[in-house]
Structures are given as C-alpha cells and as structure tokens.
Amino acid sequence: MAGIKDVAAAAGVSVATVSRVLNGHPSVSAEARARVMGAVAELEYRPNAVARSLRTDQTHTLGLVISDVLNPYFTELARSVEEEARALGYSVIIGNADERPELQDHHVRNLLDRRIDGLLVSPTDGGSPLMLDAVRAGTPMVFVDRWIPGVDVPVVRADGRGAVRDLVAHLHGLGHRRLAIIAGPAATTTGSERVEAFRAALAEYGLHLPDAYTGQGDFQAESGRRVTEGFLDLPEPPEVVFAADNLMALGALDAVRARGLRVPDDIALAAFDDIPWFVHTDPPVTAIAQPTGELGRAAVRALVDRIEGRTPRSVTLPARLVVRRSCGAPAPPTLSPSPVQRSTS
Amino acid sequence: MAGIKDVAAAAGVSVATVSRVLNGHPSVSAEARARVMGAVAELEYRPNAVARSLRTDQTHTLGLVISDVLNPYFTELARSVEEEARALGYSVIIGNADERPELQDHHVRNLLDRRIDGLLVSPTDGGSPLMLDAVRAGTPMVFVDRWIPGVDVPVVRADGRGAVRDLVAHLHGLGHRRLAIIAGPAATTTGSERVEAFRAALAEYGLHLPDAYTGQGDFQAESGRRVTEGFLDLPEPPEVVFAADNLMALGALDAVRARGLRVPDDIALAAFDDIPWFVHTDPPVTAIAQPTGELGRAAVRALVDRIEGRTPRSVTLPARLVVRRSCGAPAPPTLSPSPVQRSTS
DNA sequence: GTGACTCGTGGAATCGATTACATCCCTCGG
DNA sequence: CCGAGGGATGTAATCGATTCCACGAGTCAC
Numbered sequence: 001m002a003g004i005k006d007v008a009a010a011a012g013v014s015v016a017t018v019s020r021v022l023n024g025h026p027s028v029s030a031e032a033r034a035r036v037m038g039a040v041a042e043l044e045y046r047p048n049a050v051a052r053s054l055r056t057d058q059t060h061t062l063g064l065v066i067s068d069v070l071n072p073y074f075t076e077l078a079r080s081v082e083e084e085a086r087a088l089g090y091s092v093i094i095g096n097a098d099e100r101p102e103l104q105d106h107h108v109r110n111l112l113d114r115r116i117d118g119l120l121v122s123p124t125d126g127g128s129p130l131m132l133d134a135v136r137a138g139t140p141m142v143f144v145d146r147w148i149p150g151v152d153v154p155v156v157r158a159d160g161r162g163a164v165r166d167l168v169a170h171l172h173g174l175g176h177r178r179l180a181i182i183a184g185p186a187a188t189t190t191g192s193e194r195v196e197a198f199r200a201a202l203a204e205y206g207l208h209l210p211d212a213y214t215g216q217g218d219f220q221a222e223s224g225r226r227v228t229e230g231f232l233d234l235p236e237p238p239e240v241v242f243a244a245d246n247l248m249a250l251g252a253l254d255a256v257r258a259r260g261l262r263v264p265d266d267i268a269l270a271a272f273d274d275i276p277w278f279v280h281t282d283p284p285v286t287a288i289a290q291p292t293g294e295l296g297r298a299a300v301r302a303l304v305d306r307i308e309g310r311t312p313r314s315v316t317l318p319a320r321l322v323v324r325r326s327c328g329a330p331a332p333p334t335l336s337p338s339p340v341q342r343s344t345s
Numbered sequence: 346m347a348g349i350k351d352v353a354a355a356a357g358v359s360v361a362t363v364s365r366v367l368n369g370h371p372s373v374s375a376e377a378r379a380r381v382m383g384a385v386a387e388l389e390y391r392p393n394a395v396a397r398s399l400r401t402d403q404t405h406t407l408g409l410v411i412s413d414v415l416n417p418y419f420t421e422l423a424r425s426v427e428e429e430a431r432a433l434g435y436s437v438i439i440g441n442a443d444e445r446p447e448l449q450d451h452h453v454r455n456l457l458d459r460r461i462d463g464l465l466v467s468p469t470d471g472g473s474p475l476m477l478d479a480v481r482a483g484t485p486m487v488f489v490d491r492w493i494p495g496v497d498v499p500v501v502r503a504d505g506r507g508a509v510r511d512l513v514a515h516l517h518g519l520g521h522r523r524l525a526i527i528a529g530p531a532a533t534t535t536g537s538e539r540v541e542a543f544r545a546a547l548a549e550y551g552l553h554l555p556d557a558y559t560g561q562g563d564f565q566a567e568s569g570r571r572v573t574e575g576f577l578d579l580p581e582p583p584e585v586v587f588a589a590d591n592l593m594a595l596g597a598l599d600a601v602r603a604r605g606l607r608v609p610d611d612i613a614l615a616a617f618d619d620i621p622w623f624v625h626t627d628p629p630v631t632a633i634a635q636p637t638g639e640l641g642r643a644a645v646r647a648l649v650d651r652i653e654g655r656t657p658r659s660v661t662l663p664a665r666l667v668v669r670r671s672c673g674a675p676a677p678p679t680l681s682p683s684p685v686q687r688s689t690s
Numbered sequence: 691g692t693g694a695c696t697c698g699t700g701g702a703a704t705c706g707a708t709t710a711c712a713t714c715c716c717t718c719g720g
Numbered sequence: 721c722c723g724a725g726g727g728a729t730g731t732a733a734t735c736g737a738t739t740c741c742a743c744g745a746g747t748c749a750c
Contacts, residue, residue: 001482003736014700019738027698044478049458050404051736053395054705069424072417079414082441091455093438096427110436113394133389137346221621253625276566280598282627348706359730364708372727396706399735 002043010039022047053115062303063111064120065095065104067146067188068219071247072275073292074122077145080296081120088304090117099185099219101125108134118303122146125187140306144299146189154312156299158290158319160272161197166321167270167288168201171240174328176268180213180238182227182248191219194244194272213238217248224251232259232267240268240327246275249285268327284324291317347388355384367392398460407648408456409465410440410449412491412533413564416592417620418637419467422490425641426465433649435462444530444564446470453479463648467491470532485651489644491534499657501644503635503664505617506542511666512615512633513546516585519673521613525558525583527572527593536564539589539617558583562593569596577604577612585613585672591620594630613672629669636662 008015013032020028021036028036039045053059062085066074082092093116095107104124108131111119118140121131127148135141135153147155171179181198184191199209212234215227224243228251231237243249249271256263263269263283271278274289294317302312353360358377365373366381373381384390398404407430411419427437438461440452449469453476456464463485466476472493480486480498492500516524526543529536544554557579560572569588573596576582588594594616601608608614608628616623619634639662647657 004738005736015737016700016702016739017698020699023738025739027696029698032698046454046458048399048460048736050395050398050460051705052738054393054399054707055736055738057705059395069420070417072415075414075420079441086451091438091459093436096424106431109391113391114436115393115395250621250625276595277622277626280595280627281622281625282629284627349708350706360707361709361730361732362728365729368708370709372729374728377728393706396735397708399737400706400708402735 002045004045004047006043007036007039007045010043011035057115059115059117060089061091061093061114061116062118062120062300063093063095063107063114063116065097065107065111066122067097067099067104067124068247069094069096071219071245071273072277073246073273073290076275076292077122077296080293081144081300084297084300085304088300090300090304097124099124101128104128105130112139118142118307120144120299120303123148123188125185127151140303142299142303142306142312144295149189154302154306154314156295156302156315157317158295159316160194160288160290160319161200163288163319163321164194164197165201165204167242167286168198168205168207170286170321170323171268171270171327172205172207174268176239176327177207178213178236178238179207179209179240179242180215180231181209182215182217182224182241182243182252184217184219184244184248186216188219191244198242217244217251219245219247221247221251221254224248225255226251228252228255232256232261237267240270243269243271246271246273246278246287249287253281253285264326264328270327274322278324281326283326285326286324287322288319289322290319347390349390349392351388352381352384352390355388356380402460404460404462405434406436406438406459406461407463407465407645408438408440408452408459408461410442410452410456411467412442412444412449412469413592414439414441416564416590416618417622418591418618418635421637422467422641425638426489426645429642429645430649433645435645435649442469444469446473449473450475457484463487463652465489465644465648468493468533470530472496485648487644487648487651487657489640494534499647499651499659501640501647501660502662503640504661505539505633505635505664506545508633508664508666509539509542510546510549512587512631513543513550513552515631515666515668516613516615516672517550517552519613521584521672522552523558523581523583524552524554524585524587525560525576526554527560527562527569527586527588527597529562529564529589529593531561533564536589543587562589562596564590564592566592566596566599569593570600571596573597573600577601577606582612585615588614588616591616591618591623591632594632598626598630609671609673615672619667623669626671628671630671631669632667633664634667635664 004015004018008018017032018036021033064081068074078094085092097104101124105128120142122145135151141153143153143155145157181195183195186192202209215230217223217227228241241252243252252269256267271285271287274287278285278287298315306312349360349363353363362377363381366378409426413419423439430437442449446469450473457479465487467490480496486498488498488500490502526540528540531537547554560575562568562572573586586597588597597614601612606612616630616632619632623630623632643660651657
C-alpha cells in the first residue's frame with residue numbers, strides 16, 4: 001500500500017509538502033498542491049490513520065460503552081451517537097458490557113489502550129476503580145442515561161419523574177390502587193431512581209409501596225418473568241406491574257401469559273422505555289418514552305466539547321408518557337402516535 | 346501517561362527488555378522479568394496500542410459493516426460477532442450502513458484507513474468498486490448473511506430454502522392459495538434469493554406467483570406498510586403476505602391494522618427472520634428463524650482463519666420454520682419454544 | 691541598496707512501540 | 721586453556737505520518 005513517501009516521490013516534492021497539502025496547511029503553492037493531489041489520485045493514496053494517530057495523539061474516535069446492545073433502547077442510542085459523531089468527524093467504537101462489570105472494564109481498558117479521544121459510558125455498576133482512574137487521569141468522559149454519583153463528569157440523561165407521575169395519575173384514574181414495580185439493579189442510577197420516582201408519585205396519591213411490591217430485577221427479560229411470578233404468587237397480587245425497562249416488561253408479559261392470565265383484564269402492565277415493538281404487542285404496552293435520539297446526540301456534543309477544549313454541560317431532557325392499552329383504558333387515538341419507524345436521516 | 350521508556354528506567358533495563366517481557370519472549374532472565382513486571386504494576390503501564398499497531402502492522406481489530414443496526418437480526422449478529430472475536434483476541438468496530446451504499450463505503454474506507462486486520466461485510470448493494478478493490482488488494486474479508494456474487498470471498502449465511510418450503514407447505518395445508526411476498530432490494534442476495542425460494546416452493550404446489558403479488562420493499566418497516574397497502578387495494582388481495590424480513594413484517598402488520606382488518610382472520614402474515622418480539626405481537630408471528638449467533642461466530646472464525654494464514658471455508662447453515670398463530674392455525678404448544686431471552690453467555 | 695519579513699519548501703526529529711544485530715558473559719567440550 | 725555456542729541484554733533502525741526549524745528567494749519600506 002502506497003505511503004506518503006511514494007506520493008512525495010511521484011509528485012516530486014518532499015513528504016513535508018505532501019503532509020501540508022493533505023492537512024490543508026495554507027503555505028503551499030498552488031502548483032505543488034496540484035501535483036500532490038494528482039499523485040494522491042494516481043496512487044489511490046490514503047493516509048495511514050494509525051501512524052497519524054501516533055504522531056498527533058488523536059484518534060478522532062469515541063468509545064461508547066453500553067450495558068446491553070440487545071436492548072432496543074441502547075441500540076437506538078448507539079445509532080444516534082454514531083450519527084452525531086460522524087457528523088462531527090469522529091468514529092465510534094461500541095463496547096457491549098452485557099450488564100457485567102468485568103466486561104465493562106474490559107472494554108474501557110481496551111478503548112483506553114487504543115487511545116480513543118473520549119469515552120461515553122452508561123455505567124453498569126457504581127463505578128469501577130478503572131473508570132475512576134481514567135477520569136482522574138483526565139480522559140474526556142460523559143455519562144449517558146446512567147451515571148456514577150459523586151464523579152465530576154457531565155451527565156446526559158432523561159428525567160422520568162414527570163412521566164412517572166403522569167403514569168401513576170393515569171393508573172389511579174383507572175381505579176388501580178395496588179401498584180408494584182420491577183426495579184433495576186440498585187447499583188445503577190436508573191435502577192434506583194425509577195423506584196424512587198414511582199414511590200414519590202404514589203405518595204402523592206396517598207399510596208404506599210410495600211416491599212412485597214418491589215421486585216428486584218436486573219434489566220433482563222428473565223428477571224422480569226421471575227419477579228412477576230413472585231407477584232402473582234402473592235396472596236394479594238398487585239393490580240399493576242410497572243417494569244423499569246422494556247426487557248423486564250417483556251418477561252412480565254411472558255409470566256402473565258404463562259399463567260393463562262390476560263393483560264390488562266387480570267393485571268395491568270407498564271414499562272419504562274418505549275420501543276417500536278410496544279405498538280404491536282398484545283396488548284400494546286403503555287410506556288414512558290425517552291428522547292433517545294436526542295440524548296445520544298447531546299451526549300456526543302458534550303463529549304466533543306470536552307475533547308476540543310470547550311466546556312461541556314450536563315443535559316437533562318424530559319421523558320413522556322405514552323398511553324396504550326396495557327393498563328386498561330382504551331387509548332384515545334391521538335395519544336399513541338409513536339410511529340413504528342424512526343426517521344432514517 | 347507512562348511509556349515503555351519510563352518502565353525501562355524504573356526497572357533499570359532497556360526498552361528492548363521491557364518489550365520482550367511484555368511479549369513473552371523466552372530470552373529474558375527471571376530477575377529482569379520480575380523487575381519489569383514490578384515497574385509495570387507500579388506505573389500502571391499499558392502499552393500504547395496505536396504505536397504497537399504501527400510497528401507490527403496488526404491492529405487485532407475486525408471491522409463489521411452491517412446494513413441496519415436497528416434491525417434486531419443484525420443486532421444479534423453483531424453481538425455474537427463481538428463475542429467470538431473477543432474470545433479470539435480481537436476487537437470489533439461496527440459500521441452501520443443503514444442500507445445506504447454510500448454510507449457503507451464511508452465505513453469501509455474508514456475501517457481500511459484504520460488498518461483493521463479483516464472485514465466482515467453484509468453488503469447493502471451489488472458491490473462498490475471500493476470493496477472490490479479492497480478484496481483485490483488482499484484485505485481479508487468474509488461476507489455474512491448477504492454476499493456479492495462472483496467475488497472470491499468466503500460467505501457465511503443461512504439457507505432458507507428448506508424453511509421456505511416448509512412455510513409454503515404449512516400455508517398450503519391451511520388452505521391458503523393466494524400467496525404474496527414483500528421482497529427485499531433485488532441488489533441484495535437475500536432480497537432476490539428469498540423471492541426465488543418462495544416462487545420455487547409455490548411451484549411445487551402448482552401455484553404461481555403473479556407480479557401483482559410481488560411487492561418491492563427495502564427491508565425497512567415503511568416499505569412493508571406501503572407494499573401491503575398495495576396488496577390490500579388489489580381487486581383480489583392475497584390471503585397471505587410473506588415479508589422477506591422482520592421490519593417489513595411489522596410495517597405489514599401496521600397496514601393491516603390501519604384498515605381495521607385482523608391477522609390472521611382477514612389476512613395471514615409470515616416473516617423471514619425470527620426475533621424475540623414475534624412471540625409477543627398480536628398475533629404471534631410465524632417466522633423463519635436463522636441460526637444468527639452461529640452465523641456470527643462462524644463468520645468470525647472464517648475471517649480469523651484467513652487473517653492468521655489458514656484457509657477459510659464458506660459456511661451455510663439451515664434456517665428453520667417457527668410456526669405461530671399469524672397464519673391461522675393454532676400453534677401446537679411445542680412448536681414455539683423460542684425463548685424471549687437468549688442465553689447470556 | 692539593504693535589512694526585515696513573508697512564503698514555500700525540505701531535512702530531520704518525533705510519537706511509542708518491536709526487533710535485527712551486536713555485544714558480553716558463561717559454560718562446556720576437546 | 722581456548723574457541724564455539726548460546727543466553728541475556730542493549731543500541732539503534734523502523735513503522736508512516738506530522739511538524740519544528742532552517743534556508744533561499746522574493747517583496748517591501750525606508
């Protein structure tokens with residue numbers, strides 16, 4: 001494969017001049033520029049990004065470590081991150097932590113070794129020493145969706161409290177009083193926050209969230225199933241199950257169906273994180289929708305700001321309730337406009 | 346950040362010795378080794394992968410260019426690819442082509458510039474000059490799922506013909522005679538092959554596939570919706586719609602529902618590519634399941650074989666029919682075991 | 691006319707590793 | 721006792737780019 005030396009030789013100039021042309025340095029004669037461009041085209045020369053990175057100490061690459069690629073929420077997040085990064089001239093390397101802290105560390109280490117310019121993380125746990133070290137060492141970092149308290153890193157996330165309140169209002173309005181939640185891991189902020197928001201919203205209606213109605217899940221479908229079975233085994237099962245993410249909601253749906261029960265007649269269901277498929281499930285699932293694409297884009301912008309020397313800001317965007325049929329009320333036609341396909345742009 | 350020189354200084358040896366220790370070269374005294382290890386731990390030294398890659402001309406990185414990350418089929422494929430690659434000591438950089446040839450080229454170029462060791466591609470189109478050049482230049486490459494005919498590159502894919510035949514048999518057995526298909530882009534192998542398999546299977550039952558029953562989609566939900574509307578507008582609409590991928594099936598479901606019609610009573614639906622959500626849709630969708638994880642793993646093995654000097658083999662695995670309720674027959678309980686959650690290992 | 695400046699250019703150092711080659715020191719056989 | 725052979729180690733070249741510095745030529749002001 002042709003190198004910069006070959007180009008220099010072909011153009012009859014020095015490598016320095018070739019480099020200057022390639023990097024748009026002003027101080028190059030039009031004639032030399034033309035000859036270099038010609039040689040570049042002729043040889044189909046492409047600069048070696050590895051060598052360039054070594055010299056400049058910049059890779060123009062962002063790392064994105066997410067907790068579970070199979071979760072459509074994170075898939076969409078990853079997609080919007082890549083899009084925005086590309087628009088800003090960066091590539092993205094995605095690491096899938098699969099909700100396992102050691103895998104998360106593996107990816108962080110790997111990305112750091114590759115000298116990525118910055119790191120976007122949705123932490124699986126309360127924060128490994130490795131990640132904390134990286135922050136201390138000055139690695140540009142931004143948390144997205146989840147974060148680690150007490151660490152001085154910008155956070156880009158959705159605030160679901162308003163939407164959770166709306167949800168509880170909706171449920172209360174339908175006459176439901178015994179509400180249960182399938183929580184995420186307490187080590188994650190989204191895991192604990194959603195429970196808190198739910199509890200707070202219940203309190204506004206004078207309702208209490210008993211321990212028996214607080215199941216511990218891990219954001220995976222299987223745990224949703226398990227917890228829901230526990231709920232159904234209770235002497236007095238809840239009237240509504242609120243799953244803290246879409247996968248656990250699916251597990252819950254499974255568990256309910258396996259008992260031969262029906263949603264919403266026998267038990268109602270709602271989920272945090274809206275996904276296109278919820279429109280098509282039986283029944284369509286009422287969910288809290290995050291502005292996922294916007295989160296991804298804002299996170300990239302914050303990270304790139306940090307990388308390029310500007311001051312990044314934390315961003316919090318509101319989530320919103322999307323009412324469908326899984327809690328009992330027929331959805332007013334105008335309230336579930338959520339299209340199956342996001343814009344392709 | 347500490348470099349190899351710092352380690353050498355701290356350990357009181359030369360950089361060559363440090364490098365030898367790090368790379369497991371035999372000719373190092375136990376004492377020197379210990380001192381180096383100590384210094385490495387002390388300084389928390391991590392070798393700079395960029396510098397290493399420049400020197401060795403190996404990045405231990407694979408590129409994966411897929412057509413659409415939002416499609417759960419490809420998400421799962423990507424996941425299994427990353428898993429197997431990790432097990433073999435490689436990282437993966439994913440490029441999402443979004444079914445757009447120019448985006449695909451962008452990613453291929455980017456990956457090539459980064460000097461990835463090999464490329465896994467599921468081509469969006471018939472093959473850009475860029476990709477062909479890369480093959481000619483000797484870039485290790487393997488096609489997965491889709492491929493480009495006439496190019497000497499190993500292909501790892503599923504053969505759906507048997508399953509399509511089973512599907513047609515199933516439909517025929519249910520009394521359906523007017524069968525339509527929503528095809529994928531003719532430029533993709535999966536786009537044309539599935540139509541051909543369908544047509545061939547119909548022929549076995551003496552059935553013909555009229556042009557009016559062959560809709561042209563693009564593997565995206567919106568096209569499924571559009572084509573299905575066309576079918577429903579026909580003077581004699583089909584009794585069954587077979588979508589060549591899961592997203593178009595979703596669009597079809599939408600279109601049917603928008604008319605106030607019901608699946609399977611008014612029109613039956615089947616899809617190529619099974620995904621966990623099909624268990625939960627209304628009704629559960631009969632689909633052809635590819636051994637996605639196995640495909641991803643086999644593709645990585647083939648690519649790594651090629652990279653490491655062994656001879657890679659093409660692999661074709663059978664797909665299988667998973668009967669659910671969307672075509673009319675109640676599924677025998679044992680026939681839809683497809684679990685909502687794949688194993689996490 | 692001459693010193694100051696700018697502009698275009700090339701030579702060479704540099705980034706952080708790997709590795710060929712040279713060197714030194716031991717051991718061992720004859 | 722000496723030379724061959726081999727193990728441990730260091731010096732320096734190298735990968736392919738970027739960039740500092742020096743230099744020659746041309747321009748301009750005084």
